[in-house]
Amino acid sequence: MDRPLIIGVFTNEHDIVGAVKETRASGYNIYDVYTPYAVHGLDEAMGLKPSRLTYVCFLFALLGLATAIVTQFWIGSIDWPLNVGGKPFNSLPAYLPVAFELTVLFGGLGVVFVMLFRSKLFPGKKERSIHPRVTDDRFVLVLEVSDAVTDENIVRSLWENYSVEEVSRMEEMA
């Protein structure tokens, strides 16, 4: 993030969704939007692509399933076949509970770690705060200064329809 940023501060979710839609319709690229909660429909307004994390979750779940099945078969039939009540060594039905649990465990932990990694979230990370009240009650729309947007006055009039509270230029993110 080398270029300066232009930020608009809004006070409610309907304004931010409207402003985002209109800003995009006018051809500007949105750098990011900061909100105190997950605003319904804002991801679509921003044009964010559906997350691929569902596939990540599926693959991890598959890995968990495979691990559980292979481990149980290897232990039960190859490494130390143990006669339990005359049942077959490779009794798949008995292996299903553990297989299910590991599927869920791997899928859940895997997708959480990938999400944290992808979003660069980790314990103790110093936050780069765009606005002090964004985790309280302000919605902030951020544009990067580019050829289309050279200064904040270009978008100010656009945002005023959505009762923007404050428009400012930020040289560098804190």
Add this chain to the structure above:
Amino acid sequence: MSLRFSVLRKPLIHGDKSLAQVTDDVARPLETGPTTLWWSAFIISVAVLILGVVAVTYEIMTGIGTWGLNKTVGWAFDITNFVFWVGIGHAGTLISAILFLFRQRWRTSINRSAEAMTIFAVMCAGIFPLIHLGRPWLFFWIAPYPNLRGSLWVNFRSPLLWDFFAISTYFTISLVFWYIGLIPDMATLRDRATTKIKKVVYRLMSFGWTGSMRTWHRYEVVYLLLAALATPLVLSVHSIVSMDFATSVIPGWHSTIFPPYFVAGAVFSGFAMVLTLMIIARKVLRYEEYITIDHIEKMCKIVLVTGGIVALSYGIEMFMAWYSVNEYERFVFLNRALGPYAWAFWIMVACNVAIPQLLWIKKLRRSLVTVFIISIFINIGMWFERFVIIVTSLHRDFLPSSWVMYKPTIIEIATLAGSFGLFFTLFLLFARFIPFIAIGEVKGVLNYGRNAGKSVSLSTKTD
């Protein structure tokens, strides 16, 4: 352009709150000093916890012989408490995951605390199998790891081992789910922290959260995925717990109805515990506008449904005992209802089947005192259900010469009390240091049911 707002919908959050007010209200108990009430509750809980620690220490140093078990009744109090606590946990996951999938948006006021309850209840539950091992320091032998004993592996055909996997997965996933939900709120607290130490702690816990929509977007997907994973997980956990009994050949246990019967019972008892806790918490923490009478009423309806399933299961068990023409099965059920433990059986029936029927009456569902009393009865009744299932099936076995009575010792009772001490100690600490209500989620439902047209900008909201 269609309005999402209906005049028929009542607001979920009362008091016409603004976003900032929500933050202030939820953060208030964390930012003011602990009250006398909190201290007295905390001191009592810790005292009871210490009693439990003493009892468990004595038991571990002396042996399982300090319990009232004998050669006929090898499982009793300890396993009763285990099943009871695991069951309590189920309501938290139902609220956080299943109600989320069903888009029950009222859950946002109670999901944080109910999930915390789940985690603490599972911790309490985990203690009992651990101390029942007799040599709890060897607990890791239950994990399949390459070892110097062969490798001698664990038996993957044993429901007790399934239980180990189920409970540890359940605990891990619940904890992760809960913590993921907590991250944005920790960032909120970080940004309003006034002291340096608070800032440092909340920064550590908020993972550098900025409120970026790109992160929210991924976060929402992960939240949905965790809910989708936790839903079958929670059903599997009590099913597997029930298989500890159902896969045996003991009359009264050996029954295919056990998994759904246990799951319904778990949700039933868990919601009773949620009601007990919420009715106190909303008053003490002054969250009446967030956890409203409507929330209480909705939970009462879930109690009514799951209680109905439990009552039906009791009936089916009885019917099947008769219908199976198996004399041992018939004996066990007659012995339950009319034998020496009949008092426990009838406490169970009264608390779980009879008393909850009062909730059919709307007026009583909306009366906090009545609901509180009913919830306590259900808690007691569900504890007795597990006691009845376990002890009455064992104490008169196939050989009348070994018929005995089981009586808990003072050590066992102190251990049960201690588990309640642990539960309430943890819950009080939670209420003191962690936002009791999910700030970020409640803000998302704030507009629900609010009068449309109040603000001009509302009309731009599309579906």
